[in-house]
Amino acid sequence: MTERELDAPLIPKADNGVLDLGGTQENVIEVIIKPYDEINKGDKITVRFDGLGGQGTFLRYAYVTDADLFFAGKDIQIRPLSVFSNGPFNVTYTVESRAANISSSKPLGITINNAPDAEVNVQYHQATYSGFYLEGLIDSWIVPFDYAISKNSDVLISPLSTQAEQGNPTLILSKRTQASGTSSAVGTLAYTLGKWAFIISDSPITLKKGDELSLAMISDGNLDLAVTV
Known part of the structure; x- marks a missing residue:
C-alpha cells in the first residue's frame, strides 16, 4: 500500500x-x-x-x-x-x-x-447510483429523526435504464444502532422476476435519530437507479 x-x-x-x-x-x-x-x-x-x-x-x-x-x-x-x-x-x-x-x-x-432542522427539512434519504461499483459499501447516511420502515414499499427503487445494461446486482441495506454500535442487515434490494424489489428482513425496522443506514453491493457490478429510503 x-x-x-x-x-x-x-x-x-x-x-x-x-x-x-x-x-x-x-x-x-x-x-x-x-x-x-x-x-x-x-x-x-x-x-x-x-x-x-x-x-x-x-x-x-x-x-x-x-x-x-x-x-x-x-x-x-x-x-x-x-x-x-x-x-x-x-x-x-x-x-x-x-x-x-x-x-x-x-x-x-x-x-x-444556519444548519437546518432535521424534522422540518428532511423526510427521506434519496440518492442516485450510476456507474460501476465494487463489492462492499457504496453509501451510508445518518438517520435524521425517529421513524420506521414497516413494509417493503417503504423503500422505493426507480431504475434509470434497462436492467439488461446492469446485470443482476443485489444490495444489502444495513442499520448501525448509535446506542450500541452494533450493525445488522435489515433488508435486500434485488432485481428478480423482471423488476427491482426491496425485501424487508424483519418488520418493522425501528430507526432512531443518530442511527446509521448503509447500502452495500454483494459483488462488483453496474448500477443505474434511484433509491428512496
Missing part, C-alpha cells in the same frame, strides 16, 4: 471558510475533488466531514466510473443537510484504488452556519 498527500477538497459555496446552509437552495453541499495522479476506473473516494466541536462525523462515498472524464475534477453531492449542525468542520477525502493503495487529502477547514 502506498500513501501520497492529495490536494484539499473544494466547496464552492463556502465563502471565506463559512458555509451558510440557509442559502443552499439545492439542498446539497457540493464538494469538488481535484484531478490527481494515476486516476483509474473503480477508485473509491470517501469524503469525510469531521466536527471539531462535538458535531460528529459524516461520510459520503463515490466511485470513479470513467477516468477520462476526471480532467475537471469530480463533483460529489452531500445530503441530507439535516445531519449537520452549526460549528467548525475539517473536510477531507481519501482515494482507495482497486489495488488497495490509499491516499489522503489535506484538510479544508470550514464553519457551518
